[in-house]
Amino acid sequence: MFTGIVEELGEVTAVEELGDSSRFRLRGPVVTEGAKHGDSIAVNGVCLTVVDTADGEFTADVMAETLKRSSLGALDVGSRVNLERPMVADGRFGGHIVQGHVDGTGTVVARTPSENWEIVRISLPAELSRYVVEKGSITVDGVSLTVVEAGRDYFTMSLIPTTLALTTLGIKQPGDPVNLEVDVIAKYVERLFGSDAEGSAE
Numbered sequence: 001m002f003t004g005i006v007e008e009l010g011e012v013t014a015v016e017e018l019g020d021s022s023r024f025r026l027r028g029p030v031v032t033e034g035a036k037h038g039d040s041i042a043v044n045g046v047c048l049t050v051v052d053t054a055d056g057e058f059t060a061d062v063m064a065e066t067l068k069r070s071s072l073g074a075l076d077v078g079s080r081v082n083l084e085r086p087m088v089a090d091g092r093f094g095g096h097i098v099q100g101h102v103d104g105t106g107t108v109v110a111r112t113p114s115e116n117w118e119i120v121r122i123s124l125p126a127e128l129s130r131y132v133v134e135k136g137s138i139t140v141d142g143v144s145l146t147v148v149e150a151g152r153d154y155f156t157m158s159l160i161p162t163t164l165a166l167t168t169l170g171i172k173q174p175g176d177p178v179n180l181e182v183d184v185i186a187k188y189v190e191r192l193f194g195s196d197a198e199g200s201a202e
Contacts, residue, residue: 002042004088004095004137004144007031007169010043010083012075013057020064024048024075028083030057037083042084042099044168045142045179046070047100070102071141071177082142095144096137102179104128107142108172110152118159119148120169122178126153130145130190131182139181143167 007030009124014025026045031041036053039050041058048060067073086149087093112119122140124132132138132150139145143163149156164170174180 001087001101002047002084002095002098002142003067003093004045004084004139004142006082006084006134006143008083009168010038010078010081011080012079015075015077018056018061020067022049022062022067022073023085024062024072025058025059026081026083027057031083032056032058032087040086042082042086042098042100042142044070044072044075044081045098045100045139045181046072046102052146066102069104070179071105074177080171084142096139097160097184098139098142098144098181099184100142101181103131103182104180105177108174108176108181110174116161118164119156120159120172121154121156122180124151124154124180128180128182129153131186136186137183139179141168141172143169 007139008028010026010028013027016023035050035053037052040047041050051059062072106122106124109121129152132147132155134147134150136147138147145157147155148158159169
């Protein structure tokens with residue numbers, strides 16, 4: 001489990017195409033400290049399993065399903081990425097519950113600079129819009145954020161200087177894809193109420 005508080009701005013150092021999958025090599029001295037084979041690291045909000053580590057870098061295999069559902073397939077050597085290790089059991093819960101299981105992708109539509117922050121508008125797939133509410137939580141490229149405005153096919157978020165400086169959200173431009181993970185609690189509530197409704201109708 002993650003919290004959406006990015007620990008490090010990493011970089012893709014190698015991409016190996018393996019048929020319908022890929023193997024990525026990523027630089028991240030902070031997140032690889034103490035990491036070993038089988039550990040998890042979130043890359044732009046996607047939970048990946050560490051294959052090996054060396055000299056501040058780690059390797060991870062990305063299967064076809066992940067490439068299809070996320071924007072990782074668009075990464076190339078030199079791409080910057082948001083990195084986060086799983087939350088430790090006795091740690092502070094700084095963001096919200098993030099699984100690292102991407103629900104879909106959106107696109108940066110517009111950026112509106114303000115004096116001390118920036119408003120960013122992201123397109124929202126129709127199947128995810130019901131889970132996104134004003135003042136609710138959403139994860140964008142692995143960053144835990146609060147929704148400012150929730151439209152039918154978009155949402156906006158307000159980015160503070162720290163987020164702009166320390167994550168890829170500071171360099172994303174209109175047209176760039178982003179990974180989206182909605183609040184898992186909303187999905188569980190929908191499932192439970194749906195099950196109750198089905199049961200009561202029988």
